[in-house]
Each structure stands twice: as structure tokens, then as C-alpha cells.
Amino acid sequence: MSLSSPSTTGGLLSNIYAGSSSDSETSDYTTDDESEYTDDEDDDDESDISELPEDEPAPPPRPVKPSNGKIRVHWAKSDDDTDVTNFREELGPPAMEFPFELDDFQKRAVLRVSHGDSVFVAAHTSAGKTAVAEYAIANAIKQGGRAIYTSPIKALSNQKYREFTEKFDSVGVITGDVSINPLANVVIMTTEILRTMLYRKDESLANIKTVIFDEVHFVNDPDRGVVWEECIILMPPDDKPYLLMDNKGVFNTAAYRKIYDEIRAAEAPAPNAKQAAGKGKGRGKGKGKGKGKGVHRGPAPKQPLTGESKIRLETQKLQGMIKALEADDKLPATVFVFSRVRCERYAMGMPHLDLLSGSAERSKVHVFLKESFSKLDETDRDLPQIQAVTDLALRGIGVHHGGLLPIVKEAVEILFSRGHIKVLFATETFAMGVNMPARSVIFSSIRKHDGSKFRYLLPTEYTQMSGRAGRRGLDSVGNVYVLAAEELPDLKALTTTMTSKHTPLQSQFKLTFQMLLQMAKLTHWKAEDLMSRSYLENARAMQLPTARRDLQRLKKRQGDLPKLECVLGEEDMHRYAKLELKSRHMASDLYGTLFNTDHKKVFCRGRLVMVWSLPDIKASSPAVILGSSPPSMSTSVVATVDVLVVLRKPVPGSSPAGDSGYTVRIKNLPVKSGLLLVTNHALPNGVDFSDAFGLAREMRRCEDAGQFDEPLELGKNLKQIQTEYFDTLIGVKDLTKAKMKSKCHRCHLRQEHFDLVVEEGQIEDDIEDLEFKIDDSSLYLAPARERMLRALVDLGELDKDTMQITLKGRAASELVLGDELTLTELLFRNEFGEADVPSCVALVCCFACDSGVSQMSHEAAEALLPPETVKLLEQAMETHGKVAEILTKERVETDWTEFDKQLCLGIAPLAYAWAKGVPFAELMTAEPIQSKEDEEVYYSLWKPGDKPLQEGAVVRSIQRCDELFRRLGKAAGVMGSTEVVEKVEKCREAIRRDIVFALSLYLEQDGQRQASKAVDEAGEKEGCPVEEVS
Incomplete structure (x- = not known):
């Protein structure tokens, strides 16, 4: 190979x-x-x-x-x-x-x-x-x-x-x-x-x-x-x-x-045994690869429950399962829960469950957690979240979800990897963890909310999570359980989740304004280079080798075509061919309509017609109708006619007809796509339709008499034909007259020359299609690229005439995090240079807000902020709206829900308070917060009864805010604004502190801690392109 x-x-x-x-x-x-x-x-x-x-x-x-x-x-x-x-x-x-x-x-x-x-x-x-x-x-x-x-x-x-x-x-x-x-x-x-x-x-x-x-x-x-x-x-x-x-x-x-x-x-290192647990403890053996025989049902509860009763029941069932697994030596276990709130509710709902082996193991857990949190300030160590996680860990229970502080999640992960966490309640992203399998996996449900609706798990989601059951080299089998506290899952849905094929791969390649700005900065790279190499263009790319080969062949064939030489010394065939092709298009609608009216009798036996859709002849030919058939499900879904065609040259299936040429019989010729002209004449009575020789001779006589050039006349009885089709009938007559005026019409080389001209035209069309397919303009995202480029021109980030990137565009290209379009507008209006540090932090954090942070309304947020900050936020909203107007004007495809989320004012009071020096612990409380620097300002961030703030989401928001400030500093440097650069550094100094920027536990070696350099220091000393944070 x-x-x-x-x-x-x-x-x-x-x-x-x-x-x-x-x-x-x-x-x-x-x-x-x-x-x-x-x-x-x-x-x-x-x-x-x-x-x-x-x-x-x-x-x-x-x-x-x-x-x-x-x-x-x-x-x-x-x-x-x-x-x-x-x-x-x-x-x-x-x-x-x-x-x-x-x-x-x-x-x-x-x-x-x-x-x-x-x-x-x-x-x-x-x-x-x-x-x-x-x-x-x-x-x-x-x-x-x-x-x-x-x-x-x-x-x-x-x-x-x-x-x-x-x-x-x-x-x-x-x-x-x-x-x-x-x-x-x-x-x-x-x-x-x-x-x-x-x-x-x-x-x-x-x-x-x-x-x-x-x-x-x-x-x-x-x-x-x-x-x-x-x-x-x-x-x-x-x-x-x-x-x-x-x-x-x-x-x-x-x-x-x-x-x-x-x-x-x-095979998996430890094949899974699967079972569903209902009212009972879910005991019983079930071994298999997810087929029906490997799924065992327990009895269902007598009646469905809701609200608190449901959660209490589920917690009881889970605790019973955990105890049973402990007795059967099937711990540690991971319980996958598709709600952060339920993760905590389940764990906190088992206050008497203690899974540690004794005081020695409990002491190890205590020492590890104390050491892990020792770097934090005392107020941060006393955070309710840290205290709650510590209490759970001292009983062998863990919680893992996105609302946890990063350092808390890491502590739980390390304890789990060391075997001190016996049961871990986790959301599905824990399935991506490094080498942290368990002996058993429990699904609290096989249904989840995907952002719009509740649905069953996809097979890939189930596979990813259930694969955590079974430790390589330790377990011969991994145990997978599905909790069915309220009702048993549908067996068909369960089987589908466990065994079905997975969702087909679809490229997620997309153009962004940032990508276009970066390409505009380069001389030899362009967006089309990325677009054409993306998996989105896979089907097109697979066709390119064949397209290039076919293009070469067509061009060679085009060059080998014989030159049309008119014996009359005129080049009229191209015009004649255009008239005929136009006639075909008009005839298609006309005769299909006529067949469905009382005028269908004109399609009688003996009617003279011109036909064109013959397999081996491109030109139209005279013919006579031998019979007709209306649309029928048993025969044909379209109206058809049987015809006898008379030809000058033989074709496959034709028969000699003496001096008349050749004849060929065509059965079931579609009326809409086969008839070019229904004439006003028919063969005389008494003609023997079984004598093809005689029919051909009679048709040649009619042709010489010009009867094949006289379109059908319907008289004045046209009530059943719509006006548009009457106009088409007139158009067919006019085209027929124009063709008759051409010297090509009765030329004995008409068929040969017509075929040559049609072939030339088809080759030219095919060449044009292939050249378009090979050209970058055929890329799927090419139209979107053009619209986005026009929007960048409107915003002043690209020059209208040269399409070169402007100073404004170069500044925008630095903002690879957040809404670069709105932020650039604010930079060039000097909004950051004039605002104070807390106001700047409040604004920038709105562009870096994690969606897990509970959001208050804009009105509620503005009520908690000083007037100058509110004014800054209003200006940002106005600018954001103007950008939206430009995107709408240029028809840039935009997810407006996501566009609105790019500027989330609900986090502004929290960010303002953090920049004022409010401790993290106070940000997480429901009590009014008083600034240490300004006694007149209070920050009641959320009231009792509101959805609690998630510490992990808050930390991620502030970290992203810091990274966005760093990018703003670079953009300001491009602009040459030292004032904004200095303001950005002051903002970063105000927010880079305490638990939000605590060092990862994974970056500390056992017995030896390695100091970590911040981004800027590392970049200066190592020349390293450290850029992102989130």
C-alpha cells in the first residue's frame, strides 16, 4: 500500500x-x-x-x-x-x-x-x-x-x-x-x-x-x-x-x-452491560453490545410525578442504585445528568451517603483540597461552592459541570482520577475528560434539552458517555444503567439510541468577517484558497479532475468540428437554428395545452406534423400522426402520439423508402417535448396507413407543396384557450414564417448543417458550464463572500475602489474575539478613551459574556449603573444597531439571535463591580454590594428567588473580557492611540486578580510546582504566540 x-x-x-x-x-x-x-x-x-x-x-x-x-x-x-x-x-x-x-x-x-x-x-x-x-x-x-x-x-x-x-x-x-x-x-x-x-x-x-x-x-x-x-x-x-x-x-x-x-x-476494552432501572434497584445482569438482549427492564412506578416530588423520587432511586453498586463492588460510577441544577440537587440530596473507606482516605481528600485551595484568598476559600464541594468530596461524592469554578472542577477531576470520588454527578462534557473511566455509568435520563426541545440522546452522545464504563485492564465489563424513576423509556427509542448509525458528517466551514480581513492583508492568499480546500467543497473538489479533463476534451472536439460551408455563400444557419430552438420552447406549452381541450381532435390520424426529439437527428423532420393517446396511469402520464417520420438520411431502426428517403416509426412520442409544429393539413382520405412506402411518397408531395409550413388554424372558437396560449399560437405562426424566409429552410443540407450548428452551441454551453464549475465563482460561499465584502466596504474597512484593507480594517483584524465590527466602530469614535476604567470594563464584558451567566434585562442593568456608564452602553447599542442596518442592506446572511447575544448588557453591573474591586465572594451573594472605593454606589446584582449566578460562567466571562482587552490594546496600537493603549492596561490591571485568574492545578507537578508565565511575559521571553483565553 x-x-x-x-x-x-x-x-x-x-x-x-x-x-x-x-x-x-x-x-x-x-x-x-x-x-x-x-x-x-x-x-x-x-x-x-x-x-x-x-x-x-x-x-x-x-x-x-x-x-x-x-x-x-x-x-x-x-x-x-x-x-x-x-x-x-x-x-x-x-x-x-x-x-x-x-x-x-x-x-x-x-x-x-x-x-x-x-x-x-x-x-x-x-x-x-x-x-x-x-x-x-x-x-x-x-x-x-x-x-x-x-x-x-x-x-x-x-x-x-x-x-x-x-x-x-x-x-x-x-x-x-x-x-x-x-x-x-x-x-x-x-x-x-x-x-x-x-x-x-x-x-x-x-x-x-x-x-x-x-x-x-x-x-x-x-x-x-x-x-x-x-x-x-x-x-x-x-x-x-x-x-x-x-x-x-x-x-x-x-x-x-x-x-x-x-x-x-x-471491541471496547471492557464491553458494556446495559440495563434500565425502574421502581426496583435495577439489579440483574445484562451483557451485550446494545442490542435488545442486552437491555433489561425494571418495573415502572405506579403513577407519574412532577416537580419536587419527581426530583425526590429520582434522588431516592439513584441513592438506592449507588448503594447496590457499592455492595456489588461496581464503584466508582459516573452519573450523567443533563442539567447543572439537577447535578447539584442529586448530590446534595444524599446527605447521609458516605462512600469513603475510612478516616485515612478521608484525610487524604482533606489534605489535597486544603493544599489545592491554599493559594486562594481567605474570602475565596469560604465561597459556598467550595465549601459544598469539599463537604461532598469528604464523603466520596463529586459534582462536575460548567457552573463550577475552574479550580474546583480540576480538584474534583484529580480526586476522581485517584479513586477518591466514588460517585460523580456530571454533565455530558465530562465524557471528554482525559482517561477517567469508571466501573459503571448511570444515565439519569436518556432525554435531554438541546436548546430548543427535549429529545432522546443521539447515538454518538450515548456512545461517548457510555464508553466511560469499564476501566482498561481492571474491569472485564463496564456497567451502564438508565434510571427510569418516573416511567420506563420507550424500548424502540432506547434501542435506536444504543445501536443506530450516527449523524452524517457535515462541514461547518463558514466565512467570517475576520477571515476576510485577514485575507485582505495578504498578497498571495485569498479567501477562495480556504473556501476551495474546505470539506464544504468536497463534492465540487472531487468533480474538478473530471471537469478539467472534460474541458480539455470539449475544447479539442470544438477545434475538430468541420467548418460550416454554405453552398449559397451565406452564413444564415445560426440565425435559422435560433428560430427553430425558440419554436420548440413555444410549442412545448402550446400543444400540451391543446391536447387537454376540445381541440385535441386535431391530433387525429393523418395529421401532418413536424417533430424534433429524435435520438440521432437534431433538426426537425416531417411526420404524420398514426394515432394518439391521452394521459393515463396505465400507459403514460403525458399525452403521446405515434408518428411515421420521413428522413433524408438513414438512422438506426429506419427503413428505405425509395426516392422519398427513409422512414422510421416512433411510438409514444410526447406531445409537449416532441412536436415542433402541428400543421393545418392532413393526408387525404383513402391513404393506406399500412403502406409506409406510399405514406412517405405522399408526405414528400405535401412537403413540396409547402403544407408542412402552414401552422394550425383554429378559427374563432378559442374560448377554452387562455389568452397567453393564443398569443403563443400567434408566435408559432410568426416564427414559422421567419424560418420560411431563410434560404436554409428548403436547402438539401439543412439537416446536416443544423446538426453541426446545434452541436457547436451545445459544446460552447458545456464549456461555459465547466469553466464556471472550475472557477472560484462556483464556490458555494462565493455569493456570501461578495455580500460580506460589500458590508466591509460600507463600514470603511476595505477601500471601495481597490478592495485593499484600510487602517480601520487592520484595527478590526486584531479583534479576533468578540464583535469586531461594533468594537472597531467604538474604537474609532474614541468611546474607550473618554470613559473611566469601570465603565470600560462593563462595556467590554458585555461583548465577552458567557451565556451561562444569568442575564437581567437591559433596563434592570442600567438602573444599577451610574449615568455615564449607561450612556456608554446606549452608544454601544446604537452602534450595534447601525452595523445591523448595514448587514441587512447588503443582505449578509446573519443569525440575528446570535447577533443580539454579541452585546449582552445584563452582565454590565457585575463587571462594573468587579472592576471597582468588589471581592468575588460578594459578587456571588444576594445581598446589596457596597463599593470599597465609592460609598454612594450599591450593586444589588440579583435578588433572592432569582436564578443564582454560576461561578464558573462568571469566571469565564471575566477571563474573556481580559483577553478582549488585550486584543483591543493591539487594535489601538494599530490606530496609534497611546491613550487607549494605556486605558486598556489599566482595565486589565483592575480585573486580573484573585480566584478568577488562579493557576490551574494541572500545571503543578507533584512535589514540584512550576511557575506559570502570563501571556504577555511568555510572549516577550519565549517568542511564543500565546493568544487565546476563555
Whole structure:
């Protein structure tokens, strides 16, 4: 088997296009809360793409025609059955040793990696994909190079950093706010940061021998899938191998097999036993792969419950299940709950459940938590959330969701990985955690709210979560339970969730204003380069080799056509052909309508007609109707006629007719698409219709008499024909008269020359279609690109005449986080330079608000703020509205719900208070908050009874606010506004404090803590492109 080398292309997706399949399947990740539809991780890291190399040309397109002349070839194959009996001999000296025997799929993948091939590993959750990644890293280091490991979220990057530091000597991590050893042998980063480095052609990418993409199913994420595509497209054209990893069955990887060997795991490391638990404890054995025989039902409750009663019942059932699992030695367990509130309600509803083994284990938990939180201020350590999580952990219970503080989530994860958390109540994003399987998994429900409605889990969602059941090397089977406290789930829906095929992969590539601005800054790159290489254009790209080949053939055929030479010395056939083609179009509607009126009798036997849709003749020919058939379901859904056609030259199926030429009988000729002209004449009575010879002779006589040139006359009885069709009848007559005036009409070369002209025209049309298909204007997003460019011109970010980027556009290109259009307008109006620091923070945080933060109305928010801040927010709203008017004017496709969410004034009072120095603990209380700096200002952020603020969402909002300020500072630098640059630094100083910017626990080594540098310091000392934070 031979693989194509990525060295021949500027984007790996080019490899996909040479014959890839489009039947891919993918997962559809949705939100984890009934009422708040945000993911609980920092999933919107924005890359700094402001420093692209302006003299770097776009990589050339990948050659799609190999030396053997074939258009389509298979670049890779699925490798599920390669014999690995002699694995050691084939591998040679290994790059690293494992303390366990590798599974067959791991051996196959390791062999491919060692051969320098790019590999797609599709294996069950916890099956051991990471082992393949570790070998790929070790192999790169063995060759004297470096490796990059990408993950979808910052938290996962931090976890991987901690994991890899235990296995490799030189490990680095780059996240939005932290950079540790960025030039290490192996560097972990988010996919957004890799995109940043690729755009900037960063020097730290030198000597990279392999790149590993984890959780590749994010290609299908509506918001972030484009980032994965950009990274694959922008990969430099060299010989480094790539390793893609994902869960088996998350989607069909056929489209990716054209660039990677695909290795699949045959079975999960610990097959799942599944059962549904109803009123009883859900005990009983159920082993299988998700088919009906592996699903066991327990009895249902007698009547449905609602509200508090339902939650209490579910909590009781869960506690009973947990106790049963403890007795059966089936802990630890993960309970997946699709609501952050219910996560906490379930955990807090079991105050007497204690799962720790004794005081010794409890002491370990206490010491770890005390040490983890020791860096926090005393007020932060006393936060109710920290106290509640601590109390639960001291009983072996954990909670994990997006509303938790990052440091709290990390503490829970570490305790769970060490075996001290016996039961973890978690939202579905925990299923993406690093190597944290449990012995059992419990679904509190198999229905969830996806942001618009409640629905059953998708098969991919179920697979991702249930795959956490069963610990590799420890459990022979993983146990999966579905709680059915209120009613048993529908068996059909349950079976579908467990066994159905997954959602087909759909590209999420989309154009953004930021992308267009970055492309406008470059000389040799343009947006079409990215668009044409995206998976969105996969079908088009697969057709391009054939289209180019067909275009060459058509042009050669066009050049080989004989030149039309008129014996009369005139070039009238082209005009004549246009008249005939126009007649065909008019006749189609006319005769189809006539057949459905009383005038259908004109389609009688013996009627002289002109027909045109013959298989081997392009010109029209004289014919006589032998019979007609109305529309019928048993015969034809359209009206048809049987005709005898007389021809000058023979065609397949024709018969000689002496001096009259040749005849051919056509059965069931459609009236609408076969008749060019119904004449006003018919053959005389007494004609023998069984004598084709005689019919042909009579038809030639009629032709010589001009009877085939006289259109049908219907007299004055036209009441059943609409006026428009009467006009068409007149038009047919006029066209017939115009054709009769042409010398071509009665020329004996009419048929031959007409066929030549029609062929010329068809070739020209086909060439035009193929040239359009090959041209960038045929790209799916080309119209959207034109509309967006016009909007940028209207905003003054592109020059109208040259389409070059302006100073304003260069400033906007720095704002890769938030609403760059509105923020740029505010910058150029100097709104930030004139406002005070707390007001600036309040405004910018509105553009960086996490959707998990409880929102108050704009009116309520403005009532809590001083007048000058309210005025600033009103100006921002007005500017936001003007941008919307421009997008509407240029018909830019916009999700207006998301557009409105880009400016969320409800968080402004909280951000204002934080900038004033209010402690985090006070922000989370329901009591009126008094500023330490201004005794007259109070901040009653929310009242008792309101939905509580989620600490994790608040932290993410402030962190994003800090990152957005950093970007605003760069934009102000482009403008040359030192005043705004200084204001931005003061704003950042006001918010970068306390628990909001606490160091990740994963960045501290056991027994040795490594100091972390902030973004700016790391960038200055290491030359590292650290950009994102969320």
C-alpha cells in the first residue's frame, strides 16, 4: 500500500478530494442543561491571526492526476485486519516501551506511525488511543524532532500536560493565559492556538515531526468545526505524518481515508452491560453490545410525578442504585445528568451517603483540597461552592459541570482520577475528560434539552458517555444503567439510541468577517484558497479532475468540428437554428395545452406534423400522426402520439423508402417535448396507413407543396384557450414564417448543417458550464463572500475602489474575539478613551459574556449603573444597531439571535463591580454590594428567588473580557492611540486578580510546582504566540 505524501499539497483536505466518499457520519454535540444551553468548557478560544506573512503565497493545489493517467485513485486504506503476529520484528527498535501488551489495533497504528504514515485511529472510549499518540510523540523525538498535541478545550490541554509530564522529559503547554516551555519536545495546545501558529507561520513550528489531533468529531461542531478545517488546510506542505483520533463510530471516516490510514478497534476494552432501572434497584445482569438482549427492564412506578416530588423520587432511586453498586463492588460510577441544577440537587440530596473507606482516605481528600485551595484568598476559600464541594468530596461524592469554578472542577477531576470520588454527578462534557473511566455509568435520563426541545440522546452522545464504563485492564465489563424513576423509556427509542448509525458528517466551514480581513492583508492568499480546500467543497473538489479533463476534451472536439460551408455563400444557419430552438420552447406549452381541450381532435390520424426529439437527428423532420393517446396511469402520464417520420438520411431502426428517403416509426412520442409544429393539413382520405412506402411518397408531395409550413388554424372558437396560449399560437405562426424566409429552410443540407450548428452551441454551453464549475465563482460561499465584502466596504474597512484593507480594517483584524465590527466602530469614535476604567470594563464584558451567566434585562442593568456608564452602553447599542442596518442592506446572511447575544448588557453591573474591586465572594451573594472605593454606589446584582449566578460562567466571562482587552490594546496600537493603549492596561490591571485568574492545578507537578508565565511575559521571553483565553 502506498500513501500520498502531504508534501504535495498546501492543505490536507486536498488529499481528501481525490475520490473521497461523502457518506461520512458524525456526532452532534449539544448543550448540557435544560434551561442554560451553553457548553461548560472554554470552547471559544480565539486565535490571533493578525500577523500573517504577507509575502507567503497560497500552497499550490494538489496534483490529482498521477503518472498512470488515472483521474481517481485511493490514497489510503482502512486497516482492520493486518496480521500483527510478527509485530516486534516488523517494528524494529521501538521508540518507547509500554508496560502492557498492545491491542491489535494499537499495533497496527504503531506500525503505520513508525513507517511515517498519517493515521486516523477510530476506537472506543478508553480503548487506548492515547497509547498510539504517545508512541507517535516518542517516535518524533527519536527522530530528533518535536510533536504537537491538540485538544478541543483549554482544560483538556491542562490535563494532558499533567499526564505527559509523567512520561516525557520535555513537555510544554500553551493556553490562552499560560505558556510553559513552548519549545519543548512535545507541546500541548488547543486547536485554535495551532491555527494561530499556522496563520503566523510561527518559528516554533520548526522541526515538528508529527501533529496529533484529538477529539476530531469537533469538525462537526457548528461554531468551532471551521477551526479544525482551517488547521488541516493551512498545514505546511512537508512530509510530517498526522495522527487523528476519535471514538469508534462517532462518524464514518470514509472521507478521511483518502489522507490517512484508518485503524479501528474491533471491541471496547471492557464491553458494556446495559440495563434500565425502574421502581426496583435495577439489579440483574445484562451483557451485550446494545442490542435488545442486552437491555433489561425494571418495573415502572405506579403513577407519574412532577416537580419536587419527581426530583425526590429520582434522588431516592439513584441513592438506592449507588448503594447496590457499592455492595456489588461496581464503584466508582459516573452519573450523567443533563442539567447543572439537577447535578447539584442529586448530590446534595444524599446527605447521609458516605462512600469513603475510612478516616485515612478521608484525610487524604482533606489534605489535597486544603493544599489545592491554599493559594486562594481567605474570602475565596469560604465561597459556598467550595465549601459544598469539599463537604461532598469528604464523603466520596463529586459534582462536575460548567457552573463550577475552574479550580474546583480540576480538584474534583484529580480526586476522581485517584479513586477518591466514588460517585460523580456530571454533565455530558465530562465524557471528554482525559482517561477517567469508571466501573459503571448511570444515565439519569436518556432525554435531554438541546436548546430548543427535549429529545432522546443521539447515538454518538450515548456512545461517548457510555464508553466511560469499564476501566482498561481492571474491569472485564463496564456497567451502564438508565434510571427510569418516573416511567420506563420507550424500548424502540432506547434501542435506536444504543445501536443506530450516527449523524452524517457535515462541514461547518463558514466565512467570517475576520477571515476576510485577514485575507485582505495578504498578497498571495485569498479567501477562495480556504473556501476551495474546505470539506464544504468536497463534492465540487472531487468533480474538478473530471471537469478539467472534460474541458480539455470539449475544447479539442470544438477545434475538430468541420467548418460550416454554405453552398449559397451565406452564413444564415445560426440565425435559422435560433428560430427553430425558440419554436420548440413555444410549442412545448402550446400543444400540451391543446391536447387537454376540445381541440385535441386535431391530433387525429393523418395529421401532418413536424417533430424534433429524435435520438440521432437534431433538426426537425416531417411526420404524420398514426394515432394518439391521452394521459393515463396505465400507459403514460403525458399525452403521446405515434408518428411515421420521413428522413433524408438513414438512422438506426429506419427503413428505405425509395426516392422519398427513409422512414422510421416512433411510438409514444410526447406531445409537449416532441412536436415542433402541428400543421393545418392532413393526408387525404383513402391513404393506406399500412403502406409506409406510399405514406412517405405522399408526405414528400405535401412537403413540396409547402403544407408542412402552414401552422394550425383554429378559427374563432378559442374560448377554452387562455389568452397567453393564443398569443403563443400567434408566435408559432410568426416564427414559422421567419424560418420560411431563410434560404436554409428548403436547402438539401439543412439537416446536416443544423446538426453541426446545434452541436457547436451545445459544446460552447458545456464549456461555459465547466469553466464556471472550475472557477472560484462556483464556490458555494462565493455569493456570501461578495455580500460580506460589500458590508466591509460600507463600514470603511476595505477601500471601495481597490478592495485593499484600510487602517480601520487592520484595527478590526486584531479583534479576533468578540464583535469586531461594533468594537472597531467604538474604537474609532474614541468611546474607550473618554470613559473611566469601570465603565470600560462593563462595556467590554458585555461583548465577552458567557451565556451561562444569568442575564437581567437591559433596563434592570442600567438602573444599577451610574449615568455615564449607561450612556456608554446606549452608544454601544446604537452602534450595534447601525452595523445591523448595514448587514441587512447588503443582505449578509446573519443569525440575528446570535447577533443580539454579541452585546449582552445584563452582565454590565457585575463587571462594573468587579472592576471597582468588589471581592468575588460578594459578587456571588444576594445581598446589596457596597463599593470599597465609592460609598454612594450599591450593586444589588440579583435578588433572592432569582436564578443564582454560576461561578464558573462568571469566571469565564471575566477571563474573556481580559483577553478582549488585550486584543483591543493591539487594535489601538494599530490606530496609534497611546491613550487607549494605556486605558486598556489599566482595565486589565483592575480585573486580573484573585480566584478568577488562579493557576490551574494541572500545571503543578507533584512535589514540584512550576511557575506559570502570563501571556504577555511568555510572549516577550519565549517568542511564543500565546493568544487565546476563555
